[in-house]
Amino acid sequence: MARLFVVLTALAVVFSVLAFQNGNVPIGILFALVAAGPLVFLISVAVRARKVPAPAGRPAPESGPGPLSNRNRKLAVRLIAVAVVAAVGYGGYWVLFAPKAGNAAVSRVSDLEDGCAGIRKYFPDNDAYTGPGPHPVAVFTTSDSDSLDLASMGADVPPQWDDVRLDPRRVQVIACLDAPGDGPYLTDCKFTSDTLKLIQGTYDVTLYEAKTGEEIGTAQLLGSSQPGCPSLTLTKSGADSIHTEPDFAAYRAALGKYVDN
Template identity: 25%
Template sequence: MSLPPPGPPPWPPQGQQPQWGQQPQWGQQPQWGQPQWGQQPQWSPQPQWGQQPGQPPPWPPMGLPGGPPPKKSRAFTVFLAIAGALGLLLVAGFVVSAVNSEPKRGPAGDDQRAANAKTAKYESDFETVCGNGSVSNAAAYAKPYKIIAFSQGDRPDSWDSVTLTAPVGYRSSADSLSSINAVACLSRKAGTEVKSMTCEFDSGGDTVKADYYAVEYDIDLYEAKTGKSITSLGSVKGPATSCPFLATFSKSSPKVYASPDDAAVDAKLAEFAAK
C-alpha cells in the first residue's frame, strides 16, 4: 500500500517571524521588513550621506553629547586677525610719536629731492621743501624773490605756516603759486627752550595740562623748485607770553612750544630780499 506524498510543512504560529539570517520555510513568504499582525509599520529614516540604507546612524563622539561642537565662524576669525593687526599698528604709531618728536631735515641729494617733487595745489604743499622734497610747479630761484615760510610744528615731521604781514613785495600769494621761488624753514634751536607757564586745555570734556615753552628758531632758506639750500638767516625768538587757544602734544610728554615772532621773521626776510 502506497502512502500519499507528504504535504507542505505547517505554518508557523501567528505573529512569529523567521529569525535574521534564517531562510523561510517552504511555502512561507519572507517576512523581513513586514510588520507583524496588529503592529504599525515603522519607517526607517532617510540614510545619511555615505550611509547604507537600513544602517543605524553613527553614535556621537565620546564626551560630546549631541554631536561635534559647532564650527567657529570664518568671518569672526578674520575679524579678530584684522583687529589684532590694527592693535599692533596703533601701538607702533604711539611708540614712534613718543620717540621721533622732532622733525629732521635729512641729507637728501638732488636726485632724491627730484624724485620727491610734488605739484603744489595750495601754499601748504610747499612745506615739503622743509623736508626732503621739492615743488615741480614752483618758479626758478631768481629775483624778484617770492618767499613762503613754515615753522616746526608740535607733531612729528609737521610744519606750520608762518603768517607774513609786512607790506613788502617778497611775500607769496595764494593766487599765484607758480611765482613762489623760495621757502623759509624755521626749526627750533636746540638748548634754547625755557618753560614759561603751565596751560590747561579741554580734551573731550577732560582737562589736561601741558607746559608752555618759549624757544628760539633758526631760519634757513631753500629753493622751492629744487630744494637746494640757499643760506641761513640767523634766528628769531618764539615768546610764550600767553597760553595758546589750541595745541597738539603727546600725553606722555605734555610740552607745547611757542610760535616764532611773525614780525621778527618779516624783518629777516625783508633784509634778505633787499640785498
C-alpha cells in the same frame, strides 16, 4: 669679486631707473653707464682673448691673457670696482638724502611742504631765485606734535610774504624751521586734561630755492616772548611743554635779507 660686481651693477640699474622716474636724466644716464661698465669690460676681455693667435705648430689655447696682461687686467678690474662702488655710494646718498623733482601739481602754497620733508622735493616749474628781490617765500614750521605746517604771516603783510594770496608757482624760497628748541620758561598753560609749560621757542631755519632744492642760507629766530597760552594745542605723547612761535616781525628780521632784498 664676480658676485660683488653683480650686486653693485644691480644697484646701479635700480638707481638709474629711480633717477629717470624722478626726472633727473643726467643722473639716470650716469648710473646706466656705471651699470654697463663691468659688462663692457668683460666683453672686451673676451674679444681680445679670442683674437690671440696660436703659436706655430700648436693648437690655440682655450683661453689666454690676450693683449691685456694679467697685471693690467687686475688693475682695470680694481679701477672699475672702485668706480662702481663710488657711484653706488653716491647713488645711496642721492636716493636717501638728495632732493627729488616734485611731480604733483602745485595749486596752493601748502603744496610746497615737501620742500621741507624728510626726502625733500624741488619744483622745477617755479620761478628761479635770482636777481634783486622781492623773492616770494613759503615758510614751514615743525610743530610740537612733529607735524609740518605752513606758517601764517597774518594780515597786511607784503605780497612776497602773503601765504594766503601768493601764487604757489611764483614762490622762489622755501624756508624750513626745525623742531623748536627750549628758550626761557614763560608760564604754565592749563588745558582740560593737562597743564603744560609754555617755553619760548628757538628755531633753526634752512632756506632752499624752490626751483632747484639748492640751499640758499640758514638763520635762527625766536618765538614770541609773551606768556600767552593757546586755546588748543597738539603735542607728542608724554610732552610736558609747548613752545611759542615766531611772529611776522621775527620772520622778517631773520629772513628778510633772503626775501625782501
